[in-house]
Amino acid sequence: MKDFCEVLEQLYKKVLLGATLENDSQEYVFYLNPVSLDRDDSTATSSECSHTLGFRDKCQPSSVNWATTSVAPVCLKRCAQTSSAREILLLQLTVTKVMLTRILSETEFHAKEKYREIIQILLKSSDLDSKLTGMFQNSDKLLSHMAAKCLALLLYFQLKEKITLSNSWVAFCHKNLSEYSESDKIVYCLWTLAVVIKEIFKDTRSQKTEILKQFLTPFDSIFEVFYDSLFSQRFENCRDTTKIVNTLICFLELLELLIASRIHLASQFTCQRILFLKPSCVLDVITWPAQAFVKRKFIIFIKKCLLCKVGEDLCRGSVPAFTPPDCHLNVDMLALADAVLQAVDLGLLRTLSVRGKPSRFGGGEVPPGSEPVPVPDHVILRAASLLVIKSLEIKFQNCASANEMKVDLQKFMSELLTFLEPHLQPSPLSHDPCEWLCRVFLEQDDDMVEAAKATVGIYLRLTREREAIESLTQGKEKWDHHTHENGYNPHCIFLYFLKNVGFDATVLLDFLISSETCFLEYFVRYLKLLQKDWDKFFTICKSFDVTESNDSINICGCVSSLVQDRSSSQTEPSPWAARGSHRNACASASWPSDASSEPPNQVVMSKETQATLQADGQSLPQASQSLVDYDSSDDSEVESKDPCSANSKQTSLYQEAMKKIQDTVGISKNKKELSPELQSRPLVPKESNNPFSVDCDIVPNNTDSKMGTAYRTVKCFEELQGAIHRLQKKNLFPYNPTALIKLLKQTEAMYNKTVNPL
Structure with missing residues (x-):
């Protein structure tokens, strides 16, 4: 087992530097094939680990003869010392992730081709998608997170290489997104999908439109099903509110990316328009008895939708020079604006809590013996104000009656000013x-x-x-x-x-x-x-x-x-x-x-x-x-120091x-x-x-x-x-x-x- 870890350490070090690998690709695949943990036990013995890995001396590739090094990360040295299956698995996932990152970035051509060949063999020789999704339910959060990161890069690699997504991954998404459940698999599934879209946006040299279309096609219908299932929940009836909050935040990020994808891909999928087709579902979350930061995220999200700034913090890629016209955009924006104004008319602002914590140097806690000074949350005030004023502008662009506009303006501006006055x-x-x-x-x-x-x-x-x-x-x-x-x-x-x-x-x-x-x-x-x-x-x-x-x-x-x-x-x-x-x-x-x-x-x-x-x-x-x-001149600092001058x-x-x-x-x-x-x-x-x-x-x-x-x-x-x-x-x-x-x-x-x- 010590030799196995040392081989992985050497491989990790070479890939991290972007060096060219000399040995046969099959030999590297042998060491990168993930471990299957039969039980959640991070203290497995060396013999148990060898049996789980299927590792035998006679099975070890004979051509592997890499010199060990005394310089290795602390976690890798600990892996060699404990020989635990968990540490080996984390190391395998890390090497695979770094190798994928090297393929997707600027790397020397021959080294990149070798990495690409290893990943392709790894995808064909083992049911890698199923192994990674099987780790989502693991109680070890680090292991689940690393599996999700590795899987997201693998999916994007397949999309770039025009490799059809595996049926096991598509089936996994459909099964877990068919209805909401308090399972960690849903959170990691949503997070993985979001990371893939981010990778598509970041790549400036690929055909984003074709890749997005290839990626969204299998999931278009299931996103709408999950949208209805998630927002139909009663927050107060959930057994574990932490899980539904995590799911809400992950799905909100994915929803924002789906809407932002309309920039690169004309609205061809229902999932890109689902918010505008059913906006009241998202607006209802603001009235849920959830934490303040959840409501803040949703209000800011709706504000960015009205301002057409969706995805600006998530999408770092360039906007295409020519974007096909979105024939549904005006209708969708009007539907969202009408929904916002209807929610305001029903008392959305009156039920919105704007209490914030005063910011202090060194922390926000109130010192002993002093009373907290109530301060408004100006982020909420700004977002709520923009919701009203921008929704009115969008509605009036499509309204023909001057009297109707005048009545609406007086009603909603009065509601907004009444909301702002105490703060x-x-x-x-x-x-x-x-x-x-x-x-x-x-x-x-x-x-x-x-x-x-x-x-x-x-x-x-x-x-x-x-x-x-x-x-x-x-x-x-x-x-x-x-x-x-x-x-x-x-x-x-x-x-x-x-x-x-x-x-x-x-x-x-x-x-x-x-x-x-x-x-x-x-x-x-x-x-x-x-x-x-x-x-x-x-x-x-x-x-x-x-x-x-x-x-x-x-x-x-x-x-x-x-x-x-x-x-x-x-x-x-x-x-x-x-x-x-x-x-x-x-x-x-x-x-x-x-x-x-x-x-x-x-x-x-x-x-x-x-x-x-x-x-x-x-x-x-x-x-x-x-x-x-x-x-300002260079003498300004001198003048400020000399009061006489x-x-x-x-x-x-x-x-x-x-x-x-x-x-x-x-x-x-x-x-x-x-x-x-x-x-x-x-x-x-x-x-x-x-x-x-x-x-x-x-x-x-x-x-x-x-x-x-x-x-x-x-x-x-x-x-x-x-x-x-x-x-x-x-x-x-x-x-x-x-x-x-x-x-x-x-x-x-x-x-x-x-x-x-x-």
Whole structure:
């Protein structure tokens, strides 16, 4: 037995290095033929093991004369010492798996051909599939897992070599997937099938369509049977909930891969559409009394289906250059969206638990003597929000009635905002309903952009239908109230996004050149909308300015505490931190007809100065820096270490910024001069130890429109144009931005025409 293990050790070492094997292939097959364990006993004696293996001295191939080595893995040395059947079997499976991996990867041609020949002989000479599936029920989890990994690679090898899958494997799948049972065989069967599909996706040189079709053909009908059987279970009636949870997770991964296979293979099989044909089965799992992570996985899975991002974390292979059109896709997406909305209407969100654990450095457990602070699970909040907003967009694309869309939007958005309100403090409903989107998706850029794009789609669809049945003036004001009160006004949402990033053009540039979000598509659609809705956008910008003015006046009584807080944190408060009258301002404004070009007349000077400084590219000392600073110099680290030099540089920045403010006002159309009071009052009082202070005594009677939200937005677009142009000149921009720059210039022209009508 010691010689047997040493031979396997040598074979393992050679295959691991991808070395060419010199001996006859039949001799290697002799050592790789798996052991059949008659009982679950990992301490079998050497004689018992020899008998089980059928190993005899006279049966040993005479030509095998490999030198032993003193360098071997610890597990292999233990195998040689104990001579246990379990260790030998694990070693056989490991060598077989590594050999298959070598065949499927970049390996020297002659070595790969030898490995291929050995595996082909092994498949023909022994019922290898049956031996491996027989290990699935073994109580030794390591052994079962290794058998499943080895079998998955063997199946993929057969598919690539155009070898027909063995009848024993197909029969095993049909038997175990015909109905749900609390057996480990089902879990390993599902897991093996999923691994095979992953291997198909990973291979960039094979014909994925033909291989997928060959693989799915024998299992198409049985997947639907198992789908119905699994989701018809009553979770609370299961004897072992752990087993059904494991089965759910494994089948969910397989289901995601089956749906993702539609990218490479047009929907020819029922198993690729089973979720869309019977979506309520999967949605019901969210209401089961299962663990929170199970519900989270299912919600995220449905979200990815609605966003057409299924399999992006599982399929690492390339997408084919030409994908045949999927004639069932639109129908399937509409069926899933309708099912989601129906579940929400029946109270899905009201029964969804969003309790999460606070994250702490070193672990999530609450220290002794302290009470846990309840925090919402923002992953669930984001996924549930996208379920609603994306389902509405998909449904409205196929809905012809404007009144029906308006009723559905009001009903489901009200349900969503009611669901979110307890988990967002302070509540956006008391400030501005449109703020919910940035609040929920603040930490997830890709989902935030998807949600914002969906709101634009909903707004455009409803606007077109409304204009088709109403006159140009009838009901416009009521319509604008509807978009705002239900939290889907695209202009509010975009402005909140810009406020969250500090009107920083470099952040927009990051989004535009990144492939991790669909920001380019969203941004272009919004800029096109902006051309049509400019008057509404400008009115909303003025309401934002009024809100900031009122918020500034409201906090004048607590200047000292605010200054103290700023000096300690050195960050600006969140845009939603102060409760304001934005909602009332938007509601009281006459949206279509009363859009005056006059700017708001009460803005605190500190806000005015701050807005202009940010618009001109200057950063206030207390303001947070840009998220990405492409122009940061190598001296930034030195400056941060030397407070004296930092303070002197801030002072110079203030002097330069004040000059820019004076220049801006001096060259304006109206030739307005700064009031003597403002000119005589220093920006930074000498007595103050803080780099910036809020002075609420000065409230100008009028404010230049260039210091408001609209100006800061257009200034951000202008800086974005310059950044894109510089990158384009150096051939560093990833695509042709001509159309994008044209839209940005049109926006700038509309702004100039609005503030300077003559």
